[in-house]
Amino acid sequence: MELLTVSNISLAEGATTVVAPLSFSQRTDHKLALAGESGAGKSTLLQIIAGLVQPSAGEIRIEGERVRGPHEALVPGHPGVAYLSQKSDLPHSLRVEQVLRYASKRPAAEAQALYELCRIDHLLARRTDQLSGGEQQRVALARLLLGSPRLLLLDEPYSNLDRVHKRQLQAIIEEVGTRLGITCLLVSHDATDVLPWADEILVLRRGQLVQRGTPQQLYYQPADEYVAALFGNYNLVRGADRQALGVPGASHAPDATLLVRPEQLVLSAEGPGLPGTVRAVRFLGSYYEVEIQLPENVVRAWVGHATYLPGAVVYVGLRPPAG
Known part of the structure; x- marks a missing residue:
């Protein structure tokens, strides 16, 4: 079943093309990654999919329902879609338990299971300004999961984390897909983030799609030097x-x-x-x-x-x- 459908989406800012017209789809439970160098348009495309940025043309549909951009909706974002950015953006100086309680749409037992999955059950009494970067990112992820999203958009989720916290978050995101059945779309410029994780990768360069395929295809059969260099x-x-x-x-x-x-x-x-x-x-x-x-x-x-x-x-x- 097609969960996400992107049809001829493009974005221009003045004379600059940020995202060229492109189309693709993502099935439920299909792990899809967007790869490319900095400035390739990956994060912008993810924000368009989330309904946080208005495209110049084209449309996004989630399970057949069109995603409205911020010019069309009173509250930016689309129901059933969660967007995790590089920064956790947690409220300052609140206890973790307060932040999560305000966001929760789940019964107490389900919420507790999520806290354990995200390895934050021991952090509930701490204030958000007392957390490390990795802890903040895990709390931010738990807050999104409490809303029961169908599609989780991950925008460079490991970029500011040290090796230990990165591996921990990678393991959690794997469990989000296998245990919770949430479909994930991940953006990264780092080959080690996408090659072992993705079922399929789309490579962007200056807003254009230059190659699409499995990790093995992109690694061993790159379309050009740009793609080859991205993956090792x-x-x-x-x-x-x-x-x-x-x-x-x-x-x-x-x-x-x-x-x-x-x-x-x-x-x-x-x-x-x-x-x-x-x-x-x-x-x-x-x-x-x-x-x-x-x-x-x-x-x-x-x-x-x-x-x-x-x-x-x-x-x-x-x-x-x-x-």
């Missing part, structure tokens, strides 16, 4: 080196390029493969990065052991696609 380290291979690597089904145009991840390169001491010379070997914790000078390009490959030394000749090939 990559090698750009041109010219004769690209032809020598023998990419199945690849273009034979002389200016064609190959975008390949470091872990997709296979090294061997005796071939087969494209010969190159090791320039450097770097220890990066769980793996080593081997920098190799090919005839026309420099590439980096990731290996599990420091088998190769600078100056050694190695042969580079491509790992066969999974499956």
